[in-house]
Amino acid sequence: MAKITLSKLRHSYLSTPKSDSDYALKEIDLDWTDGGAYALLGPSGCGKSTLLNIISGLLVPSEGKILFDGKDVTALPPDQRNIAQVFQFPVIYDTMTVYDNLAFPLRNRGRDEATVHQRVMAIAEMLEVTEMLEQKAAGLSPDNKQKISMGRGLVREDVNVVMFDEPLTVIDPHLKWKLRSKLKELHQRVKATMIYVTHDQTEALTFADQVVVMQLGEVVQIGTPVELFERPAHTFVGHFIGSPGMNILPCELQHGAAVFAGQQIMLEGPIQGAAEGQTEIGIRPEFVSLAGHGLPATVTKVSDIGRHTVVECEAGGCRINAVTEGAAPEKGSAVHLAFRQDMTRLYVDGWLATAPANATGEQGAA
Amino acid sequence: MKTENQKAWFFVLPVLALVAFNALIPMMTVVNYSVQETFGDNVFFWQGLDWFQQILRSDRFHAALGRQFMFTFLILIIEVPLGIAIALSMPRKGFWVPVCLVLMALPMLIPWNVVGAMWNIFTLPDIGLLGYFLNHVLGISYDMTQDPVAAWVTIVTMDVWHWTSLVVLLAYAGLVSIPDAYYQAAKIDGASNWAVFRFIQLPKMKTVLTIAILLRFMDSFNIYTEPFVLTGGGPGNSTTLLSIDLVKIALGQFDLGPAAAMSLIYFAITLLVSWLFYTLMTKDDLN
Numbered sequence: 001m002a003k004i005t006l007s008k009l010r011h012s013y014l015s016t017p018k019s020d021s022d023y024a025l026k027e028i029d030l031d032w033t034d035g036g037a038y039a040l041l042g043p044s045g046c047g048k049s050t051l052l053n054i055i056s057g058l059l060v061p062s063e064g065k066i067l068f069d070g071k072d073v074t075a076l077p078p079d080q081r082n083i084a085q086v087f088q089f090p091v092i093y094d095t096m097t098v099y100d101n102l103a104f105p106l107r108n109r110g111r112d113e114a115t116v117h118q119r120v121m122a123i124a125e126m127l128e129v130t131e132m133l134e135q136k137a138a139g140l141s142p143d144n145k146q147k148i149s150m151g152r153g154l155v156r157e158d159v160n161v162v163m164f165d166e167p168l169t170v171i172d173p174h175l176k177w178k179l180r181s182k183l184k185e186l187h188q189r190v191k192a193t194m195i196y197v198t199h200d201q202t203e204a205l206t207f208a209d210q211v212v213v214m215q216l217g218e219v220v221q222i223g224t225p226v227e228l229f230e231r232p233a234h235t236f237v238g239h240f241i242g243s244p245g246m247n248i249l250p251c252e253l254q255h256g257a258a259v260f261a262g263q264q265i266m267l268e269g270p271i272q273g274a275a276e277g278q279t280e281i282g283i284r285p286e287f288v289s290l291a292g293h294g295l296p297a298t299v300t301k302v303s304d305i306g307r308h309t310v311v312e313c314e315a316g317g318c319r320i321n322a323v324t325e326g327a328a329p330e331k332g333s334a335v336h337l338a339f340r341q342d343m344t345r346l347y348v349d350g351w352l353a354t355a356p357a358n359a360t361g362e363q364g365a366a
Numbered sequence: 367m368k369t370e371n372q373k374a375w376f377f378v379l380p381v382l383a384l385v386a387f388n389a390l391i392p393m394m395t396v397v398n399y400s401v402q403e404t405f406g407d408n409v410f411f412w413q414g415l416d417w418f419q420q421i422l423r424s425d426r427f428h429a430a431l432g433r434q435f436m437f438t439f440l441i442l443i444i445e446v447p448l449g450i451a452i453a454l455s456m457p458r459k460g461f462w463v464p465v466c467l468v469l470m471a472l473p474m475l476i477p478w479n480v481v482g483a484m485w486n487i488f489t490l491p492d493i494g495l496l497g498y499f500l501n502h503v504l505g506i507s508y509d510m511t512q513d514p515v516a517a518w519v520t521i522v523t524m525d526v527w528h529w530t531s532l533v534v535l536l537a538y539a540g541l542v543s544i545p546d547a548y549y550q551a552a553k554i555d556g557a558s559n560w561a562v563f564r565f566i567q568l569p570k571m572k573t574v575l576t577i578a579i580l581l582r583f584m585d586s587f588n589i590y591t592e593p594f595v596l597t598g599g600g601p602g603n604s605t606t607l608l609s610i611d612l613v614k615i616a617l618g619q620f621d622l623g624p625a626a627a628m629s630l631i632y633f634a635i636t637l638l639v640s641w642l643f644y645t646l647m648t649k650d651d652l653n
Contacts, residue, residue, distance in 0.1 A: 058550050079556040091551040093565045104565075108556035152555060 002069040002160040004032040004055065004193065009064035011050055017062065024050045025061070026217040032161070032195065037187050039208035040197045043240070047217040048197045052163050055195070056085045068160050079108075084153025084162045088169045090145035094138040098129060101137045102151050109156075123151045126189065127182070143175045147182075154190055161193040168203060180206060201241050213237050229284070230343070235350045238282050244310060244321045247288065248347070249281045258346055261316025263295050266341045269357035277349040283339050285310065288322035290329065291338035295320075299335055302328045313337060399626035417627035427628065429603070430611040431635075434587060437607055440522050441529075441586040446579060448526070449533025453541055454567070456534070467538075470531045482595025485524045510597060514604035521593045521605055528592070529582060536578040540571035576647045580640060587636055608632055 011025040020026060025047045032038055040048040053059040055066060057078035065074045073081050093101050102120045111119075124130045127147045132140065137148060146167055153162050164183070168176045184207060187194050196207050204211050205225040213221045213228065213236070221233040232238035238246030251260040258265045258281055265281055290311065297315035309328040313320045313335060320337060329335055346354045400417055402410040421427050456466050476484070491497040491509045500508040510517040544566060552562045590609035593599070599606035599614070606614070612632065616625035 053550075056550075056554065058553065078550070078553045083554065085550070085554050087547040087551060089545060089547055091547050093569075095565060095569045104557070105555040108558070108561065149551065152551075 002193070003034045004030075004161060005065075005067040005070070006030040006032075006051075006055070007065045007067065009051075009054065009061050009066070011047075011054060011059065011061045011063075023062075024217050025054070028064070028219055030212070030219065030222070032193055034193055035191045036193055037184075037207060037209045038193070038195045039204035039211045040195060040214060041199070041201060041204040041211050041240075042214035043199055046214045048199075048214050049165055050217075051214070052085070052165055052195065052197050055161065056083050056163055057081045058085075082156065082158055082160050084156070084159045086146070086150050086153055086162070086164045086167045088166045090142060090149045090170070092137040092140070092145050092148050094136075096137055097133065098124075098135055098137050098140070098148055099133040101148050102133075102155050105152050105156055119155050119157065123155045126154070126186065127151050143171050143179055146171060146179065150183075150186075154186065154192075159192050161195060162190075164194070164196045164198075166198050167196075168198075168200075176203075183207060201243075205241075213240065215240075231345070231352065232282065233352045235280060235282060235347050238284070242284060242286075244285050244323075246282050246284050247318075247320045249283075249316070249318050249320065251279055251281045251346075253279055261295065261318075265295075265339060265344060267344050267346050267354050268342050269355045271346055271348075271353050272355050273348070273353060279353075280347045280350075281339075282345040282347050282352075283343060285321035285323040287340040287343035288320060289338050289340070290322060290324055290335050292336060294336040294338035297335055297337050299329050299331055299333050302331055304328075311335075396626045396629055399622050400630055401623075403623050413623060417623045418631065421624055421628045421631060426611070427631075430606055430608045433604075433606065434608040437522070437589070438583060438586045441525055442579065442582060444522070444526055445530045445533050445582055446575070449530050449578070450537050450571070450575075452530070452534045453537035454563070456538055458542055467535070470534050472531075473528050474531050476528070478591035479595050481524065481528050482592040485520065485527075485592075486596050489520055510601075512601055514601055517597050517601060517605050521596060524592060524596060525586065525589070529585065532581065533575075533578045536574040537571050540574040541567060544570045572647075576644070579647065580643055583643060584636060584640060587639070 006028050009025060009028040009030075010023055012023045014022050017023055028051065040051065042048045050059065054061045057073070057076055057080075061074065065072055067073065068081065078085075093104060096104065099120055102123055103116045106116045106119060120133075121130070124133055127150065129144065129147055129151070132144065137145070140148065150162075150164075150167070153159065167183075168179060171179055180203060183194075183196075194207075196204065198204050205228075209224065210222060211225060211228055212219055213234075215234075215236045221228060221237045223231075223233075228237055228241050232241065232246060235246070235248050239248065249260050251258045251265065253259070253271075254264075256271060258267055258279070260281055267281075295315050297313035297320060299311055300314050300319070301312035303310045303312070308323045308325055311322045311324055311328050313322060315337065322337060342356065345352055401413055401415070403413045404410050452470075456470075457463055473481075488494045489497045489508075489510055491501045497508060500506045507513075508516050510520045548566050548570075549562065552566060557565070588609060589607060590613070593605055593607060594610055594613075597605045599610045609632075612625060612628055615621050615628060
């Protein structure tokens with residue numbers, strides 16, 4: 001177990017990268033604390049798997065360093081980093097039994113059979129595969145195969161970090177949930193640092209204590225699921241997390257206040273910095289309500305998603321989603337939208353530019 | 367409810383007819399010859415299993431069969447490991463892949479009799495490139511028309527040159543189908559190169575290798591043209607393989623009865639050994 005530090009990490013798959021866009025990873029500085037459960041979340045091609053492979057040592061970064069507990073491991077091969085990785089498609093050794101599969105990493109490291117046996121039995125029990133131990137691994141179902149490849153990672157006592165690269169891709173939906181809670185339980189039992197790569201926000205938010213959101217080779221935000229939901233640091237995070245995503249409305253700034261479609265919108269707090277560039281208001285559909293006053297809008301679509309109703313409205317040439325409970329208006333009707341003020345953010349060039357009012361104490365609730 | 371539908375058989379009929387004409391009927395004529403004696407003019411005398419007895423008891427047949435097994439054994443023991451080794455050392459991606467594949471495929475594109483003629487000229491002691499080099503530059507006495515060992519070395523080398531590519535291409539196809547994640551996982555698990563070969567590459571190549579071994583067995587066991595053109599079975603009878611001996615009996619001596627019996631025995635052995643190979647190599651897949 002170790003604390004993992006990524007320092008000024010950059011990676012390009014080209015031999016002579018010229019511009020910033022040639023980099024799959026653009027300057028990453030990160031600390032992963034010992035024993036944390038992290039998720040690396042981002043759309044396909046955002047560089048999350050590249051980052052994972054750099055940590056595991058399968059890839060050597062073009063620039064920058066990786067430190068395990070302060071020790072530089074950038075040049076070390078995977079087997080000397082003492083890490084474990086679970087891949088998208090379950091990797092098992094077909095010709096071996098489940099027991100031999102689990103024992104493989106230990107035997108390769110020359111552990112004596114007594115230790116091997118004790119560890120394999122412990123891990124098998126943890127993964128609930130004890131009754132399959134004598135079976136040939138080739139005949140297992142995909143979810144059990146994935147369990148075995150997880151087990152091969154966990155069987156070593158001293159793994160620094162266990163990494164999961166979209167491990168539930170090939171698992172049936174009804175088993176995904178089971179395996180995910182198994183993972184969470186394993187994390188609590190073995191207390192190893194775990195990094196979970198996924199493009200599925202549900203997987204990321206349920207597994208991780210801290211979610212690292214990536215886009216185009218950059219880390220846009222690191223935070224708890226609640227932080228990501230409530231205060232997205234970037235419009236991308238607001239958009240990517242949540243269903244439906246955050247409403248992003250282009251606005252103008254007049255005397256320090258945001259104006260959208262001729263209406264002044266009250267922000268959560270004062271604007272930080274110069275606020276030059278493209279300005280946008282960000283508000284989650286959950287905090288938009290249909291009211292007797294506020295922004296006039298027309299309902300364009302109403303979808304019932306079970307517990308809530310998503311009301312899609314149009315105002316000032318923009319689409320605004322509102323999540324409501326209870327009676328929803330008819331399609332085509334005119335409504336007024338009210339934004340919850342402490343949840344209304346301003347973004348400048350995509351980045352969060354407002355601070356909460358109570359943090360600065362300048363503005364009370366209006 | 368399952369509905370039985372036999373109409374599919376109609377689709378098989380043309381193939382059945384074709385196979386009957388090019389395999390079953392010719393083979394039945396062989397069966398016909400194998401149990402009768404003829405002196406021409408379509409006059410036949412019933413002979414029973416005499417020809418089979420005669421062949422099975424003949425020293426000549428035993429010797430040819432022994433040579434045949436020896437030849438096939440050498441071919442398999444050399445070509446299969448060599449083919450795997452070459453496939454393992456070929457690049458998996460990049461510019462050199464098509465180059466390697468084409469180079470590998472080239473020997474297989476050459477007709478059998480041309481291969482025999484090429485190697486014949488290549489190894490002639492006085493004018494052949496290899497023969498001249500061995501005899502006159504290195505001073506090694508090498509003449510496959512005189513020396514049985516040289517003849518054997520030549521026919522085996524020729525077959526290795528001609529057919530190892532088949533094993534290479536099949537093994538390579540198996541290798542490239544292995545996802546990168548397997549190698550990455552093996553690296554993380556601390557597996558040695560040998561362990562990667564033993565537990566990842568070999569199992570993944572198993573199916574194609576089964577096919578490769580079967581094909582190489584059948585082809586080398588039935589080989590005729592190349593050694594016939596190269597050595598004609600000589601010097602003496604040292605490279606007279608089963609097929610060469612069979613043709614000598616049938617067309618040289620015109621002993622059609624014994625030749626027919628011999629070809630049926632030959633066929634039965636090929637079939638039996640192929641079945642044995644296949645059963646042994648696939649028995650793990652059943653459980």
